[in-house]
């Protein structure tokens with residue numbers, strides 16, 4: 001991640017998202033700027049704030065997808081909220097802070113994952129020994145004696161030990177080769193204490209301290225263990241988790257997670273247009289919308305939010321807001337908030353050619369997804385090029401005629417197209433068959449629907 005240049009970031013995004021070059025360029029710059037900031041030596045480092053981004057574009061053109069992929073590329077903590085959620089009944093001002101808590105939560109997961117990766121080898125060695133101990137209990141007198149070894153009566157302890165060693169070696173080999181994965185053994189499993197010790201919020205405490213107290217209480221409860229019979233492969237998973245947790249210092253995790261959140265976190269605020277009030281009018285729902293904007297302001301501007309892992313400063317968190325802005329305009333947002341999103345990028349509507357590429361090119365392209373689904377049953381799905389062109393053209397015209405839902409239309413069209421096949425495999429289309437999707441077939445299955453506008457409103 002360290003040395004991804006803006007161009008490389010765009011290239012990574014290109015693997016998944018077609019078009020939208022403007023948006024990609026700007027998020028790439030924002031990402032690179034954070035690396036640059038961290039390399040600034042002087043006091044200026046603190047003062048360099050991220051250039052938050054406002055993405056404008058109608059539904060299904062890739063706004064969310066870009067932000068999501070960006071976070072993946074950066075391996076950054078990421079969370080997505082719908083701004084309109086805050087206008088719902090029951091909302092209180094401090095609810096907006098929950099997005100920061102979600103962000104830290106994700107950061108903790110990320111840090112834990114990477115720590116797990118670090119201690120994996122160490123834990124694997126310990127676990128292997130534990131498994132061997134269960135399979136071939138060590139001989140008495142070696143210091144690690146276990147009871148119930150009545151069958152080992154051999155007076156010659158030395159040779160017995162030798163034998164034991166040999167068997168262990170043999171089993172070690174078998175474990176390595178995965179020959180014993182299905183064998184059942186008995187292990188002690190730690191039981192998590194009953195979740196959710198009932199606590200009623202009385203308004204005196206915020207969410208964070210409440211979660212903290214819950215954690216504390218559940219840690220105080222005695223940990224019970226329970227014997228369980230599981231296969232070796234399951235046992236390995238359970239024991240690995242336990243051992244890895246022992247090897248990881250949780251205070252360090254917390255610290256790093258907060259550091260990661262503050263410097264690399266990305267918060268994606270979707271549907272920001274829904275909290276913009278169209279100018280002039282007052283009263284009614286608009287008041288609360290503006291209220292939500294005011295609540296958002298301190299977080300976007302930089303403030304300290306209390307989470308159960310500690311205080312998180314949001315000054316350098318990158319905010320990406322997105323909205324269609326069909327009814328309202330970005331200038332309908334309160335000025336303070338507008339100023340916090342200095343970079344505006346407009347996402348273009350997708351063309352038919354874009355649809356064609358979206359169907360075909362991305363690493364996770366829909367056509368590939370269906371191929372993989374069929375292939376799991378050894379049925380081979382193929383598309384001719386003009387069939388894909390035709391699907392794109394149909395999706396495009398339905399978008400024009402019925403409603404423009406962007407690339408999401410491809411999902412409905414594809415699933416409708418393949419519906420019968422999905423039903424027939426494997427009953428009447430057995431393994432090792434091949435399905436060829438041609439232009440004629442696409443037309444045959446979809447044309448009647450496309451022509452009949454009333455019908456396609458409901459089905460496609």
Ligand SMILES: Nc1ncnc2c1ncn2[C@@H]1O[C@H](COP(=O)(O)OP(=O)(O)OP(=O)(O)O)[C@@H](O)[C@H]1O
Pocket residue numbers: 016017018019020057058059060061062063064065066270323324358362406407408
């Ligand atoms: N430019 C694109 N390239 C590839 N796939 C795309 C593109 N735009 C959209 N998609 C596909 O369409 C789906 C919906 O896109 P996305 O979630 O990004 O929409 P959005 O712009 O956030 O819309 P909304 O305003 O409704 O939230 C994605 O899952 C993605 O697979």
Ligand SMILES: [Mg+2]
Pocket residue numbers: 063064065270
């Ligand atoms: Mg979206």
